[in-house]
Amino acid sequence: MAEVIKGRRQPTLQDLAKAVGLTANTVSRALNDKSGVSATTRALIKAEAERLGYVPNVHARSLVLGSRKTIGVIVTNISNPFFSDLVSEVELQAQHAGYTVLLLLSYESAEREQDAIDRALRSGLDGLIAAPVQERSTAWTPIIKAGIPLVLVSRELPELNVDFYSTDNEAGIQLTTDAVLARGAKDVVLLDEDMPFSTIRLRTEGFRRSLERHGLAFDPRNNLALVPPARSFRVSQSWHADDAYRVASDLLDRGRRPDAFVVGDDYYALGLYRALRERNIRIPDDVLVMGWGNHPFTRFMEPPLSTLLLPFEEVARRATRRLLDRIQGKADDRVVNDHIVPELVIRASSMR
Structure with missing residues (x-):
């Protein structure tokens, strides 16, 4: 069933194929840069996909093919002690649950953050933990539309209505x-x-x-x-x-x-x-x-x-556990907003 976002149905691969008058298989091959599709046709399909706002549901594809058992972490820079400790603890918690971690860095750049989000979409991740740059929340909309569970840490984007964990x-x-x-x-x-x-x-x-x-x-x-x-x-x-x-x-x-x-x-x-x-x-x-x-x-x-x-470690532990519960269908319906008080x-x- 197609996901409905704010009353508007998210375009499917079949919608895109119908719009360009080609088969879904041809459209899929073009979007994934596979052989057998001319450069002109590939450009036409990608332009129409952008116009329609089509987002490949890589999360759904992972469910069909089997989970990759991989979660992504997007942070600004691991030289920040908070993020280096957080990434280490996320990796430890993920490993205990049988997952690997893909680390992506934004360096406080909206452009680099967009690149990281695009890579996360292409990678078919099971879920994502992120500390956003906070310049624009709309950059994360494709992650949500693709059905990829998202947990934010440290910096909040309230308009996204996703789980959030931070130092208070x-x-x-x-x-x-x-x-x-x-x-x-x-x-x-x-x-x-x-x-x-x-x-x-x-x-x-x-x-x-x-x-x-x-x-x-x-x-x-x-x-x-x-x-x-x-x-x-x-x-x-x-x-x-x-x-x-x-x-x-x-x-x-x-x-x-x-x-x-x-x-x-x-x-x-x-x-x-x-x-x-x-x-x-x-x-x-x-x-x-x-x-x-x-x-x-x-x-x-x-x-x-x-x-x-x-x-640091408690934020990472709670965020990772919540993400894994989301991935495994164990989480309740509430959206968590958890601020953990530090120690003097x-x-x-x-x-x-």
Whole structure:
């Protein structure tokens, strides 16, 4: 039975064959670049497929031929510690269930993301876990139309109405902000990345709520220090400590001397530490600092950095289990929206 999307029947292979006046077998061979079809006919068929909005249902084909026992993972860049840990845990969970994993990278590019989605469609995957670029949700519509189960992680696209798992960014930043406010801070700056991601929006909102709950006004001009999106996605780490160093140095040189910083990643804290040290601003005597991520180096910083332990592995476990339940027909009808609260790790940088 053809799938109906918003009241409109999804075009089938037979519909496409009828539109071009050829057999379904010829149309299928042309779409799959098989021999026996002229270049002119192939171009005609592909143009008509695009006009009709035809999407090959590779998921249905897999059910006929037998599951490939393969799930796809699309993330921005595995140099991001969150995504590297997530991919590792997805692979482990998939292996236990007898599945292999196809890894595809978008590098924060909508074009690269589209290429990854197209490859996922061609590969006949049983299901897909993805952290979207968030530029356009419509890029994922062909996955849903093709009947491929999709679970999103980290970054949400509510209009897709699919399962979603993430660290609770809003609750996490409130934990770090509340911690410095409880230790007497009155003027707090959030040092975070200037990118249009739901994760950053939620952290900013949580930061604002925390300040206001403690009777402090939130002014973006005074309480936010944003690091420009100048990351290179082909380096060993996604965040540049020197970018944060420049932003923090500029803020301090303009006379802003907050008594606490909360940062959106521990790598930014490295740059902040240097900017403060060069100006003889002592941590924690003069300023409190809270990080984000609990990266391995944080306990070796001087002073050791208070931070958040993010639930990378738990996000991956829950997302993978949900996807496998979807693939195997075991999932209930509800759409899961699961935000997992991180754990506060207190060290010397926030203790007076």
